[in-house]
Amino acid sequence: MTPSTIGGINKLQEMEKREIYARYIPLEVIEKFKLGDLTRNKELLQFRFAEGSSDVEMMLYHKPNFPDPILYAHLADSMNGQIFILLYILNDPSAPRFDVDKMPDGSPTQFGIRKRNIEAERSATQAGLAPGQIRRGLRLLGDAINTFEEFMKFLGHDMYYIEPLYYHNAILFERYGFSYQMGRRRMNEIHAEFGEGGGLRRMLDNSNPFRSSNAADSIRLRSWAIHDGILGGPFTNVTMYKRVGISSAANTAPGCVW
Numbered sequence: 001m002t003p004s005t006i007g008g009i010n011k012l013q014e015m016e017k018r019e020i021y022a023r024y025i026p027l028e029v030i031e032k033f034k035l036g037d038l039t040r041n042k043e044l045l046q047f048r049f050a051e052g053s054s055d056v057e058m059m060l061y062h063k064p065n066f067p068d069p070i071l072y073a074h075l076a077d078s079m080n081g082q083i084f085i086l087l088y089i090l091n092d093p094s095a096p097r098f099d100v101d102k103m104p105d106g107s108p109t110q111f112g113i114r115k116r117n118i119e120a121e122r123s124a125t126q127a128g129l130a131p132g133q134i135r136r137g138l139r140l141l142g143d144a145i146n147t148f149e150e151f152m153k154f155l156g157h158d159m160y161y162i163e164p165l166y167y168h169n170a171i172l173f174e175r176y177g178f179s180y181q182m183g184r185r186r187m188n189e190i191h192a193e194f195g196e197g198g199g200l201r202r203m204l205d206n207s208n209p210f211r212s213s214n215a216a217d218s219i220r221l222r223s224w225a226i227h228d229g230i231l232g233g234p235f236t237n238v239t240m241y242k243r244v245g246i247s248s249a250a251n252t253a254p255g256c257v258w
Contacts, residue, residue, distance in 0.1 A: 004156045006077045007054035015039070017049055021058060024151040028143040029071060029090075033062040055086070062093050068134060071144075078161065083152070085162040090144060095136035098124040111165065112227060113234070121224075122209050130168045130220045131227040145176050149244045161241045168223035171256075173240050177247025183238030187252035190231070194222055194256075203230050219258050 002020065003009050009020050018039050025038065025045075038045040043064045048057040055076035059069040070093055074086040099120040101111050109115040111132040124133060152160050161181065164170040170187060180187070193200035194216045201216045203225075210228035215221030226235050242248075 002155065005054070005081050006056050006075055006083065007052075010049050010051055010053055010056065017056075018045070018047065020154075021047060021049070021056060023154060024058075024073070024148050025060060025071065026140055026143045026147040028140050029060070029138065032138075032140075033070065035060075035062070066093060068093065068097070070138065083155070083157060083160045085148075085160065087165065088144070088162075090138040090140055091135045092138050093135070096127065097135055098127065098129060099134070100124055100132065101134050113165070121227075125209050125224055128220075131166045131223050141172065142176060145242075149242075152244050158244050159241055160244070161239060163239050165235075166223050167226045167235050168219050170238055170240065171219050171253050173242075174248075174250045174252065176242075178240040178242045179248040179250050181239040181241050183240075184250065184252065186238065190222075190226075191253050191256070200225070200230055217256055219253060219256055222253075222256075 003011070009017055012020070022039050022045065030036070030038070035041075035044060038060070044061045046059040046061070046069075055074065058071065058073045060071040062070045068091050069089075070091050072087065072089040072091075074088075076084050076086055078084055100109065100117055102108055103115060103117050107115070109117055112121065121131075129136065148160070152158070162173060162178065164173060167190070170183070190200070192198055195201065198216075204211050204213050204215050206213050208228065210224040211230065212221055212225075215225045
C-alpha cells in the first residue's frame with residue numbers, strides 16, 4: 001500500500017521513492033525536452049529525500065550539468081499529515097539568467113528574501129520577470145497543477161496547501177482555482193491600498209525601478225514594489241489550499257492586469 005505522506009514515502013527504498021515522486025512531473029515537460037523514462041536517470045532527476053525526514057526536494061534537469069533545473073519542487077508534510085508545496089519553480093533553460101538568487105560573491109539570497117542582488121533584480125524587472133525568477137517560466141503551470149492533483153489522488157488526498165512566496169504567486173494561484181486558508185483579508189487590503197487614493201499607490205513615486213508609478217494596476221509590478229518593502233515588512237502570513245478537481249472563485253485583484 002502506498003504511503004499517504006512524504007514522511008511515509010521517505011521510509012521506502014530509494015527506487016520506490018523515485019518512482020512515486022516522479023509521478024508529479026508533468027508529461028508536457030517530459031515531452032517538451034524529450035526526457036524519456038526518468039526514474040533511473042540520476043543525472044537528470046535528482047532528489048533530496050533522507051529517510052526519517054518529512055520533506056522532499058526534486059530537481060529535474062533537461063541535460064546534465066546545466067546550472068538550473070527546469071523543475072524544482074519542495075514538498076513537506078504538515079503536522080496533521082496534509083501536504084504542503086513549499087516551493088515550485090518551472091524554468092525555461094533557453095531564456096537569459098538573472099542572478100537574483102545569489103550575490104556577486106556567490107552567496108545565496110534565498111531568492112531575494114534574505115539578501116538582495118539589486119543589480120540583478122533591476123535587470124530582471126526590465127526583462128519582464130517577477131520577483132524571485134531567475135529565468136522566464138515554461139508557461140506550463142496549468143499542466144503542472146493537473147499532474148500534481150493526479151499525484152494527490154494517488155496518495156489518497158483530496159486537498160493540498162501552498163504558501164506563496166510573493167504577492168504575484170498568490171494571484172496566479174487564485175487564477176488556477178486556489179482558495180485562502182489565511183491571508184485573504186490582507187490580499188483585499190493590499191488591492192484597496194493600490195487603488196485610487198490608496199496609501200500604497202501614493203508610495204509609487206518612481207524613486208527606484210521597483211516603485212514605478214505604473215505598478216498600481218500591474219500584478220507583476222505590484223509584486224516588485226512589495227518585494228522592495230512598500231508594505232513596511234515582508235509578504236508573509238498567506239496560506240492557500242486547493243481541493244483536488246475543484247476550483248474556487250477567489251479574486252483579490254479584480255481588473256488588475258499582469
